[in-house]
Amino acid sequence: MTEKREYRMEELARLAGITVRTLRFYRERKLIPPPRREGRIAWYDDHHLARLRTIAALLERGHTLTGIAELAEALDHGRDVADLLGVATPTEEEPVRLTPEELAARFEGQVTPENLAAALELGYLGTDGDEIVHISRRLLDVSAALVREGIPLAEVLTAGKRVREHVDDLAEMFADLVLRHTGEDDLQRLRPLARSVVEAELSLALDRRLRKQSERDGP
Structure with missing residues (x-):
């Protein structure tokens, strides 16, 4: 198990590449969580360092401090990834772990607080400490x-x-069909059949849509 590291304010600022004054400003703006207090000494940890590096990366991508604060608030109120994915729930999807700056790079300029909140509400995203997890x-x-x-x-x-x-x-329709005629254990085994039906039907539906468009456009 990795030992948790802690830093005093000056060391944290140096590691993050910022001044102590900037660190105090970020703390006052609540861009980083409060430190652990031991008497008059403030102790910061790797969570604070990761957040500071995220702030720097987002600032480089043109995000404002106000926007970063709103993004941080949305993430702090997001569902934990364990709640999102469930425990030992069978899945064919591969979750992806991302830092906030990696997510911003994927959707250049469009990772707004509103879009982030919508993705969290939809259940596409969950949080795991300083990381974001996309379910698929x-x-x-x-x-x-x-x-x-x-x-x-x-x-x-x-x-x-x-x-x-x-x-x-x-999914409800397929599950009901299988459970009426087989057993509950067969639902997981037969799920590729459901996926094949949906993929084929969607492909045929797109064929029909393209034909209609072609007929409207004419020769």
Whole structure:
């Protein structure tokens, strides 16, 4: 087990590459949590150092201190990743751990407090100490790809919420079908069949949509 390190104010500022005055300012603005007090001595730890490095990276990307404070508040009120993913829940998705600055880099300029709160509420993101955890590498990659294509992240998240509502209904339908005719243990084993049906039907639906568009555009 890694021993927890603690730092006095001067050492923390040096490691973070800032002045003591700046560190005091960040503390006053509540950009970092309060230190542990031992008499008149304030002790900081690696959590504070990680937060300071995140602040520096976000400032370099053009975020304001006010915006960073709002992002930090949204993260501090986000659900713990253990609650989000559940304990020993079977999944085919691969969670992705990200620092706040890595998340900002994925969605350049669009990681706003509003979008972050929406992603946390939707359950795409959870928190684990100083890290952010996205529940699905596939969803993360697709969301980033859509944003690179010029679709605003806010609209991607709104679409994700609508998709969630539809697929929840589909999951219930498939589960009911399996449980009526087999056993509960078969639900996990047969889930790839449900995924194949949804993928095929979506592909066919897109075929129909493309044909309609082609007919409207004419020769």
